[in-house]
Structures are given as C-alpha cells and as structure tokens.
Amino acid sequence: MNNKYKFVSVDIGKCVGCRVCEYACSMEKFKAFNPAKSRIRVVRLYPHTNAALNCRMCQDAPCVIACPRKALTQSQENGVIHVDDKLCDGCGWCVKACEFGAIALDPKPTVCICDLCEKREGGPTCVEWCPEKALELTTTDGLSQKARIEAVEKLAEAME
Amino acid sequence: MNAYTGKILYIDLTCGSCKTGFYDEAMAGDYIGGTGFGVKMLIDHLKPGLDAFDPGNPLIYVSGATTGTIVPCTASKFGVFAKSPATGLLGEAYSTGQWGAELRAAGYDVLVITGKAPKPVYLFIDDGTVQIRSARKLWGKSTWEAEQAIRDELGDQNIRVSGIGRAGENLNRLACIINDRFRAAGRTGLGAVMGSKNLKAVALRGTQDVSVADPEGLMAFCRDLFERAKGPATAKYRTLGTPANMLTMSAQGALPTRNYREAEFEKVENVSGERLNEQFITKIQGCSACPCRCEHIAKAREGRFKGAVSRMEYEPMMAFGPYCGVDDMNAIIKAIESCNIYGVDAIGAGIVVGFAMECYERGLITKEDAGGLELNFGNGEAMVEMVRKMSEREDIGDILAEGVMRAAEKIGGGAAHFAMHIKGLELTGYDIRGLKTAALGYAVSRRGGDHQRHGSYGWDLSGKVDRFKAEPGRGALVMGDEDMYAVIDSMIICKFTRTIWQGYEDIAKVYSLVTGIPMEADQLRLCGERMSNLARLFNIREGMTRRDDELLPARIHEDPIPGGAAKGSVVTPEDMAILLDGYYAARGWDNQGVPTDEKLDELGLGAYASIAEGVRA
Numbered sequence: 001m002n003n004k005y006k007f008v009s010v011d012i013g014k015c016v017g018c019r020v021c022e023y024a025c026s027m028e029k030f031k032a033f034n035p036a037k038s039r040i041r042v043v044r045l046y047p048h049t050n051a052a053l054n055c056r057m058c059q060d061a062p063c064v065i066a067c068p069r070k071a072l073t074q075s076q077e078n079g080v081i082h083v084d085d086k087l088c089d090g091c092g093w094c095v096k097a098c099e100f101g102a103i104a105l106d107p108k109p110t111v112c113i114c115d116l117c118e119k120r121e122g123g124p125t126c127v128e129w130c131p132e133k134a135l136e137l138t139t140t141d142g143l144s145q146k147a148r149i150e151a152v153e154k155l156a157e158a159m160e
Numbered sequence: 161m162n163a164y165t166g167k168i169l170y171i172d173l174t175c176g177s178c179k180t181g182f183y184d185e186a187m188a189g190d191y192i193g194g195t196g197f198g199v200k201m202l203i204d205h206l207k208p209g210l211d212a213f214d215p216g217n218p219l220i221y222v223s224g225a226t227t228g229t230i231v232p233c234t235a236s237k238f239g240v241f242a243k244s245p246a247t248g249l250l251g252e253a254y255s256t257g258q259w260g261a262e263l264r265a266a267g268y269d270v271l272v273i274t275g276k277a278p279k280p281v282y283l284f285i286d287d288g289t290v291q292i293r294s295a296r297k298l299w300g301k302s303t304w305e306a307e308q309a310i311r312d313e314l315g316d317q318n319i320r321v322s323g324i325g326r327a328g329e330n331l332n333r334l335a336c337i338i339n340d341r342f343r344a345a346g347r348t349g350l351g352a353v354m355g356s357k358n359l360k361a362v363a364l365r366g367t368q369d370v371s372v373a374d375p376e377g378l379m380a381f382c383r384d385l386f387e388r389a390k391g392p393a394t395a396k397y398r399t400l401g402t403p404a405n406m407l408t409m410s411a412q413g414a415l416p417t418r419n420y421r422e423a424e425f426e427k428v429e430n431v432s433g434e435r436l437n438e439q440f441i442t443k444i445q446g447c448s449a450c451p452c453r454c455e456h457i458a459k460a461r462e463g464r465f466k467g468a469v470s471r472m473e474y475e476p477m478m479a480f481g482p483y484c485g486v487d488d489m490n491a492i493i494k495a496i497e498s499c500n501i502y503g504v505d506a507i508g509a510g511i512v513v514g515f516a517m518e519c520y521e522r523g524l525i526t527k528e529d530a531g532g533l534e535l536n537f538g539n540g541e542a543m544v545e546m547v548r549k550m551s552e553r554e555d556i557g558d559i560l561a562e563g564v565m566r567a568a569e570k571i572g573g574g575a576a577h578f579a580m581h582i583k584g585l586e587l588t589g590y591d592i593r594g595l596k597t598a599a600l601g602y603a604v605s606r607r608g609g610d611h612q613r614h615g616s617y618g619w620d621l622s623g624k625v626d627r628f629k630a631e632p633g634r635g636a637l638v639m640g641d642e643d644m645y646a647v648i649d650s651m652i653i654c655k656f657t658r659t660i661w662q663g664y665e666d667i668a669k670v671y672s673l674v675t676g677i678p679m680e681a682d683q684l685r686l687c688g689e690r691m692s693n694l695a696r697l698f699n700i701r702e703g704m705t706r707r708d709d710e711l712l713p714a715r716i717h718e719d720p721i722p723g724g725a726a727k728g729s730v731v732t733p734e735d736m737a738i739l740l741d742g743y744y745a746a747r748g749w750d751n752q753g754v755p756t757d758e759k760l761d762e763l764g765l766g767a768y769a770s771i772a773e774g775v776r777a
Contacts, residue, residue, distance in 0.1 A: 016453040018446035023230040027379065032369035033229050035448075036265065046341055047469045048443035048457045107367040129230075131390060131451035 003140045005057035005079030008040065008114065008124050014134035017042055017050030021126035021135060028117060028125040037106040039114040040126050040135075052126070052135060055081060055102040055114040063113075066097035072113075080115045162373040162676045163229060164188050168201075169268045169290065171283065173357050174215060174275030178290045183270070189677050190764065192650035192684075193225040196691045197270055198241035198252060203698045203768070205272060212245035212349075213331065213356040215276035221263065221322075221362065222271075224652030226674050228264035228370035230382055232389045232660070235449030236260045237652035238322075244348040245333045245356075246508075246563050247584040247608045249699045251348040254652060255322070256447045257340030262320040265366025277358040282323065284314065284363045295360035299329060302501040303338040310363050323361025324351040325503030327551040331355050332561040334508040334550070334586075338500055342455065342471035343447075346505045348585060348607050349563075373676030381673060388660035389451040397454040397656040398444070402474035403433030405589070409474075410482070412621060413726030414591045417482040418537050419514040420580050420715050423591040424724040425482035431489060436472060440489055447654075454656050458493050464541065465494035472496070478589035479510020484517060484543050491540025495547055502551035508563065511586035513546045515564045515579060516556065524573045531555035577714040582609035583704070593716055594726025595620040595627050597634045600739040601641065603709050604753075606695040612655070614641040628726070630735035632742030639746045643688030650691065690763040693747075693755050697771045705775075706752045710736050750776065 022038035030037055040054035057079030064072045064081060071087035072094060074080070090109035106112040116137070117124045127135045138146075166188075168181040191200050198220055205218045220241040226234040238260035244251030263269070267288035280295035293313075298306045303325040311319050320339065327335035328351030335351030336344040345351075354360075372378050396404055409415040410428040417425045429435065436458060446453030460468040470493050480486060480495040499506035519525040520535035527534060531549060533542040549557030559567050564586055568579035580587045585608025592599040601616030602609055611617060616638050620627035625634070647667060648658055661667055664681035671679045712731055721729045744751055748759040754772050755765075 016444065016446040018450045018453055019235075019448050020230065020451060023235070023449050026369075027230065027375060030369065031375050032371045033235075034265065034367070034369045035261070036367035037369075044445075048445050050445055129386070131386060131446075132453070 003059065005059070006116065006137050006139050007057040007079070008054055008116065008127060008135050009056075009138050009143060010052045011134045011136070012049070012051045014132045015042070015050040015052055016132055016134070017044040018131065020129050020131055021052050024125045024129035028120065037112065039104070039112045041101070041104055043101070053101050056100055057081075062097040062099070063094035063103055066093040068093060078116065078118065080118055081113045082115070083111055083113060085110050161185060161188060162371050163226065163674045165264060165267055165269045167268045168270040168272060169285070171271065171273045171290065171292070172275040173273065173277040173281065173292070173359060176277075176292050185677060188225075188675065189679070190687065190690065192647065192671070192687055193227070193269070194222055194237070194239045194254070194650035194652040195252070195646050196650045196687065197222040198239050199250065199691055199695045199698060201270060201272060202241045202243070202250070203694060203701070205274075206243055208701050210243065212243045212248065212251070212353060215357065216274060217243045217353060217356075219273040219350070219353050219357060219359070220271065221273075223260055223264045223269045224650060225671055226651055228261045229372060229378070229674055230449050231378070231670055231674065232382065232385050233447065233450040233452060233654035233657045234651055236447045237654070238263060238345075239649065239652060240337060240345040240350050242350055242353040243702070244350070244585075244607070245331070245352045246349040249583060249608065249702050249704055250606050250695055251350050251353065252607045253336070253345035253347045253350055254649060255337070255339055255343045255345040256654065257343035258448050259320045259322045259339040259343075259364065260652075261448045262364040262366045264370055265368050266364045267366065267368055271362065273357065273359065275357065280358045280360055282310065282359065282361040282363060284365075286365045287367055298360045300326070302326070303503045304341060304501055306361055307341070310361060314363065316365060318365070320364045321361050323503075324354050325501060325551065327502045327504040327561070328352055328355035330551065330553045330561065332504060332551060332553065333563045333566070334505045334512065334561070336503055336505045338503050342457070342500060344500070344505070346507065347610065349505070351503050372674045374673045378670070378673040381670065385660060386451045389657055391660075393659040394452045394657055398452055400433040400437055401444075401454055401456045401472065403436050403456070403472055403477055405474040406432045406477065406481070407434070409478075409589065411725065413594055413721060413724035414617075414621070415482055416478060416580075416587070416589055416591050418485045419483065419518045419578055420587075420591065420713075420719075421518070422723065423594065423721045423726055427487035428482065430487035431477060431481040431492065433474075436477070436489065440493065441472070450654070452654075452657060460490040460493040463488075463490050465490045465544070468494040468497040470496035470500060475589050476506035476510060479507050479514070480543060483510050483514040485537030486540045486543055487538075488540040491544055495544045498544060498547040502547065504547065504551055507588055508586040509547055509550060511580055512550065512560050512564055512567070513543050515567070515575075516546060516560055518578055519571055519575055522573070524571050524575055525556055529556040580609075580713050580715065582712060583708055585609045587713070590617045591721065591726065592712075593721050593731055594729035596630045596731065596735065596739065597625055597627070597637055599712070599716075599731045599735070600634050600743055601638045603712060603736065603740070604638065604743055606692070606699060613645055614638055615645060615655070616641050628729060630731075630738045632738055632745070634739055635742030635744070635746040638743055639692075642692050643685060646691040647684055647688040650687070686763065690765060693759065693763055693765060694768065696749075696753070696755060697765070697768050700754060700775055701771045706740065709740055709753060712736070
C-alpha cells in the first residue's frame, strides 16, 4: 500500500455528491464538461451516502501489475500512474485490480487515472473547486496524523 | 453552437417512430432554453383545444442554456411541458438532480413525445440512439423500484431515470414525474400526461462533451459565482433550508393552515425548520455541479413511519403539516416519501387532503367514503393513507385524484367555496389574502395557483410595499418578477441561487461565455418578456379570459383571516380589478388581458398575432 505518495482523499462526511470535481476535472483535461471522462468519480448510494473516488497512488500498484500490455507505468517520483493510450485497449484488468474503483474507462475507450494534475500550477483542480472542502491532497501518513489529532480532540472535549 | 446540441428528438409512441430535428442559433438567442423552448415547442406542436389526455398532446422535455456546465446551479436542470390535465392550460414543471445534465450529454436539448404506445413502454436514449422498450414488468411499480429495475435491466447503475409511479399510471391529475428519487417535475399533472401515453419512464445515458465558447473566461467568472454561492446570499438554503419559513410565515399570518381556515398554526414549533434540522435531518447533499447543496434529507425516527426518508422543503411540509393540521413530523416525512414513491405532486396532494379533511368535518365526505378513515384535521395516519388512496384511485381517493376543483364539483354541498385552487391548480404556501402583490402574481401565473412564476410575495413580506393594500403599481412589480423568472427558468438557474446574480447583466455575461452568442442585459430582459407573452397567447388559445384571472377561490374573496398578523384580510373583487388593470397596462395588453399587436410586433411575435386577434372584442 501507499505510504509516501500524495493522493486526493475524500472526507465522506463532507462529500455531498455534487460532482463539481468531475466537471472541473473534465474541463482541465479535455477543455469541455464531461463527467463521463473525469478521473475522479462520485458515487451516491441512496438515500444519502456520497463519495468521490480516485487513484490513491498505491506502491507496487496492482493495476500496473495487472495490465497485460504494459500500458500502465508508475512514476517513482510522485506515484502517478501514466496510461499509454497507444498500448491500452480498454480490456479492464486494471479496473478489476483496483480496490478503490479509481480507474474508469473514458468513452474512447482507454482507461483514465488521476494524475494529480501534475502539469497544473496549483495542484489538483478538483481540490481547488470542491465547494465543501471534502477533498484534500494528502498522504497515508497525513491521514493517520489527522485521525490521531481528531481522536485526541474528542478526548479533550470529553474531559472538559 | 456551443453548449446547445441544436438537436430535437421527436418520438411518436403510437407508431414507434423517431426522428431528429434541428434548431438554429436564432431560436437559441430568442428563446434561450427551458421556459422559452418549452412554451415555443408546445404552442407550435399542440393542436388547439385537444384534451390533455389526447395522444396528440406532446410531452416535451427541455434542457436549459447552461445545462451540463459548471455554471451554478444549472447543470442538472430540465423542464417538462404539455397541456395540463389540471388546468387545461400551460402545463409546466422543472426538476433537477442529475437527469438534465445527462440529457444534454446524451445528445439532445429537446424531446417531443407524442402519441400513445399500444402497451406500456419506456424510452432509453443512449448517446444519440433511441430504444422504445417494453415496460410490462415496470407498470405498477413505484418510481424508486422502476428506476432500479431499469438500471438492472440495462446493466448500468449510472443510468438516469425520469418516470412515473402509480399516480401517473392512474391518470391522477396531480401526478408528477420523479427523477433521482427525491426530485420532481412536480406541478400541473404532467405525470398523468406521461401515463396517458403508456410511457413509464425516460432513461438516459450520456457521455458526450458539453463544450463552451470561452472556457477560461467562464471558469474565471464561475470561481466568483461559486464564492457568492457559498456566501450570505444562499445561507438560508444551506442551513435550515426553506423549512425556515415555517415559523416566519406563521408569525406573519401567511401560513396556510387547515385548508386556509387560518393563517397561523398553534403547533408550528413542532413542525419548525429548527426542530426538523435538529432532530430529523440526516444529510444535506447537492445536485450535479451545485456549490450550495440544499437537499435536506430527513428520516422518520419513531412510530409507525420509522425509517421513512424524504427530501424536505417548506412547501410540502406546509401542505402535509399546518394545512392538514398535522404536527407529527414523522407523518409529514412519510407523506412526502409516499408522494415520491407514488409520483404525486407533494404540494397539491397535501392541499387535496386538507380539502378532504374539511369536507369530512362538514359531513360532505363520510367515514365510509374515506374507506373507514377518520379524516379529521390533525390525523397524520389518515393523511398518509389518503396519499396512497389518491394514487391508487381507491374510495374517495378516486374523486380526490381529480384535484380540488373537479372534486368540489363532484362532492357538491358548497365544497367549491373552500376548494383552494386557481385555474385548477392547487394553491401553495403563502396565504395571499394578506399579501396583495402575491395575490396578483398568483392570479395571473401562467400555470395557475403558483408562487414560482413570479416570487412576488417578496415585495409583501419584506415590507417594501403595503402588503394589505391593492394598488395599480403592483402590476409593474409582478411583470418584472415574471420576466426575470422566465429568464431564470430558461437558463435554467436554481431559484435558491437567484440572488447571487446581479441582475440580467450577470446572466447575459454567462450566457455569452457559454454559448458564444452575444447577449446584452436588455436583450435578455426582452427574451423574458417574449416568453411571458407567448405563454399568455398559449393560454388564450386554450380559452383563458380575464374572468379566469379575476376568480380566486371564494374563501380568498369572502372569508377574512380570523386572527394573527393578517387578521381580517381578504382579496375583494375590487382589489382584483385594481391589480389586474394595473398589470395588464404594465404589460401593454388590452383590458381583457390580450396582448396588443404593437406589443407582439415589439417582441417579434407577429406570427402569433392571429391568436390575439381571434379573441379581441
């Protein structure tokens, strides 16, 4: 699993399922609005569970290992998984290998995976646009630290 | 064109044929989308004088100008139009959620559905292809079950469905069309038109790009609009939501209570937005591309209705709360859930049940008529059961399913005096006896008893005018509101965010950034006026006259509000004459409410002048 790369993480308590992230992502990547091409995808389970899901930059990523055509490669620098559109034929093995549902077929069909907007100044556009601040660019360790601080805050509150 | 697909899908269910039509930039610039497209398509495609359930009545879906873009809060919006089975006039309703964005991504801006399928069917529009599929297994199912069954059948859980429940199948004149579980094209009985066509649902899958003329310019302006949409202008909708109105409307003596017998509710604390949010709301979520999120989801916590889930707004809470004398929040949540499941307008249905309760207490409906229910004001369980009976047309529900206007005629015994509707459409949550500007807005609303075509209660409740006084100048206020709302409903902008827009300037700017069609504020205002006039012509063509504008429910004219802040208020026929004369004059119409030739020429509606000429004295 990932313990050093940054990725975009959703706070399910804050996510309202508005899909602004999908609109912003498709605009960034394709200069058009098209949630069906977004690299972050929102799931709503009725009546009201919402979550935006995308790549968590796993180490030794199972999707890369699963690809029979070697279309997927992972950057050792930032963990981003790059898709070679010429090699990818949309077979979907990587989709199955990903436990987070973070890989989607864009309608071409080749797969699309979050690249943290690595060429964009200011980082991932979805984080910037999320109206609920439900998305953050963080690491597994960052999440862990946050969870610990929250736990202690709760304790402190209870002790008062 | 940018954003606009330029495509209209015509479907004839009688013979199962489909064809694609096209519209041009001139149509887009003159009619914008939403309201403009809906009214224009309906007046051009409906043979005058047809019954609403005639197969020739077209059921029309339209997207807005900015549907499918990140412009707040417009992405998911769509409108539905047909001749209304409730009013016999313009049938019009809007919805949101996810469906609208999917329509445009599927390749169309307008669907025109005519004819009647020999057997129940549903439509599946899949990226520009169309299938008419059997709904044999779906007929009889609830809206929620049907959505899931369609997704399962098509093997895609992202399919968006807009469809009817039992009420629409049974031609209940209050039937609505439900999408994304909690969203409805609610008013004017359009679900019954769908049912009359043996059409269960329209399912969509769209994966096409929605391009815009100036992506950088648009994203920069939208950043600003997003900030405004998270600011004080929308705070009410993001916190308590519209249920915040419950306490304020009661205090203002404007909360319709027990079928308009009163205008304040003694148990309003029990059904307040504050209590709702504290004890029942489990999540506030958002529609597609919405920076505000307002969808307050509530769960019933205890008693018979424990576990019921519904989206809460002031209007349905008013209708199933104070209007029926009910203060049990669990019953209110269940009644609204039932409306979503059976597919019936949650405002109208509550007004009908309140009407039935008054009939029951006056002995005009017996316990036997009601299938054994004790239909007294305040009986929440009976109220919930009546929603089902109306949808299934069971017992007295069969008559109530016709709406209060027709039900009062059948029940007789003076019931028409307290059948609270205008032109056949049940009233909404503002007691207009003490809100004279709103009274005018309701009286002339093109879809009948309705606050959503004008929002003119704002003038009265904010104290900007004397709410108890009828003056000719209110006409210009209502006209301004109507034309602005027509533009808002054409873009289609969520009304909860209407105040983040600084007038026509901002809207025109976004319109141009998205579509690339040059648009100025004045031009856009004129578009709104054009739509209002074209809708008026549609209603005139269907037989509406000044008399229909004048005639409010007898209780509004004759029964003064008995207590509270608006004690003693009525709207007299003299009030109505003053208000209507002022309104018609502001509009440039004659004193019978018919647009003049000059006005029609000014608006580029000369082609429709024969409608006005036909009725001019």
